[in-house]
Amino acid sequence: MGAIAAKTTISWTGHDGGSHEGELVTRSKGHDVISCDICGFRHALPLPDPAELERAYRENYYAEEKPTFIAHATEDADWAALSYRDRLESFEQLLPQPRRRLLDIGCGPGFFLKVAKERGWSAEGIEPSRQAAAHARSLGFDVIEEFFNRQACANLGRYDVVHLNNVLEHIPNPMEIVRLARDLLTSGGILCINVPNDYSPFQTGACAALSLPQWWVAPPHHLNYFDFETLTGLVNRAGFSVAERSTSFPMELFLLMGLDYTNNTSLGRACHNQRKNFDMALESSGLRETRRAFYRALAVAGIGREAVVIAVKQ
Numbered sequence: 001m002g003a004i005a006a007k008t009t010i011s012w013t014g015h016d017g018g019s020h021e022g023e024l025v026t027r028s029k030g031h032d033v034i035s036c037d038i039c040g041f042r043h044a045l046p047l048p049d050p051a052e053l054e055r056a057y058r059e060n061y062y063a064e065e066k067p068t069f070i071a072h073a074t075e076d077a078d079w080a081a082l083s084y085r086d087r088l089e090s091f092e093q094l095l096p097q098p099r100r101r102l103l104d105i106g107c108g109p110g111f112f113l114k115v116a117k118e119r120g121w122s123a124e125g126i127e128p129s130r131q132a133a134a135h136a137r138s139l140g141f142d143v144i145e146e147f148f149n150r151q152a153c154a155n156l157g158r159y160d161v162v163h164l165n166n167v168l169e170h171i172p173n174p175m176e177i178v179r180l181a182r183d184l185l186t187s188g189g190i191l192c193i194n195v196p197n198d199y200s201p202f203q204t205g206a207c208a209a210l211s212l213p214q215w216w217v218a219p220p221h222h223l224n225y226f227d228f229e230t231l232t233g234l235v236n237r238a239g240f241s242v243a244e245r246s247t248s249f250p251m252e253l254f255l256l257m258g259l260d261y262t263n264n265t266s267l268g269r270a271c272h273n274q275r276k277n278f279d280m281a282l283e284s285s286g287l288r289e290t291r292r293a294f295y296r297a298l299a300v301a302g303i304g305r306e307a308v309v310i311a312v313k314q
C-alpha cells in the first residue's frame with residue numbers, strides 16, 4: 001500500500017450501472033482508491049453489492065469487526081457529549097422552536113439520541129446492527145432496526161434535522177443516501193454529516209515524515225474518503241447550503257510529534273485519552289467557546305480528524 005508514482009486512470013461500472021472514473025490514488029487490500037471525477041470524492045473500487053454489504057453490517061459489524069466499540073463508546077460517552085451538544089446548539093440557533101424533531105441515521109448505541117433528548121429534542125434512530133440497536137433501546141429509544149434506504153424511508157416521518165454520523169464513509173451510494181435524507185427534511189431543515197477527514201495535510205505529512213503507509217485507507221469497511229471540500233461538494237449537489245464546518249482533535253499531531261500509534265492499539269488508546277483530556281480540560285475551565293472556535297479554525301485549514309458539516313436544505 002502506498003502513494004502511486006505514475007498517474008493511472010481507472011474506470012469501473014457499478015452494480016447499479018453507475019460509472020466511476022478517476023486518477024488512482026492508493027492501492028490497498030485488493031482495492032483501488034480513485035479520486036472519482038464523476039462522484040467528486042475519493043472512493044474505493046470495486047464497490048460492493050449493497051445487499052451483501054447490508055447483510056455484513058446487520059450480522060457482523062459490531063460483533064466481529066468492532067468487538068470493543070460499544071464498550072469504548074460507553075467509556076467515552078461524557079466526552080462525546082461535548083461535540084454532540086455543540087452540534088445540537090448549532091441546530092437550535094438555525095431552527096426556531098418548536099422545530100425539534102430529529103432522526104439519527106446509523107444511531108449506533110444511541111448516545112447522540114440521549115444527549116438530544118436531554119436538550120428537549122424528539123429523537124428517533126435507525127440502525128442496522130442488532131447489538132447497537134439493542135443498546136439504544138436499553139437507553140429507552142425507539143430504534144428502527146434497518147438499513148437506511150428507499151424502502152426504510154416509507155416507514156419514517158418528517159424531521160427538522162437528519163444526523164448522519166460515521167455513515168457515509170461505509171456505503172457504496174452516499175449521494176443516494178443524502179438525497180433520501182433530504183426528502184425526509186421539512187422546509188429549511190438541517191442535515192449534519194460527520195465523516196473521517198481523510199488525505200488531510202497532517203495525514204499525508206505524517207506519512208512522509210515517518211515513512212508510514214496510508215493507514216487510514218481501510219477497504220472494504222471504509223469505501224469513501226472525504227475531506228471538507230468534497231463533502232461540501234456532495235451536499236451542495238444534493239440541494240443543501242453549508243452553514244457550518246467543524247472538526248475534532250487532529251490525532252495526526254501525535255504522529256508528527258513522534259508517537260506512531262498506527263500499528264499499536266494501546267498507544268492509540270492512550271493518545272485518544274490525551275485528546276479527551278484536552279477537550280474536557282477546556283470544558284471544565286470555562287473555555288467551551290474557545291474549543292469550538294479552535295475546531296472551526298482547524299476546519300478552515302482542512303485539518304482535524306473528522307469533517308463535520310451542518311447544511312441547510314435549499
Ligand SMILES: [Zn+2]
Nearest residue numbers: 020036038039
Ligand atoms: Zn465514483
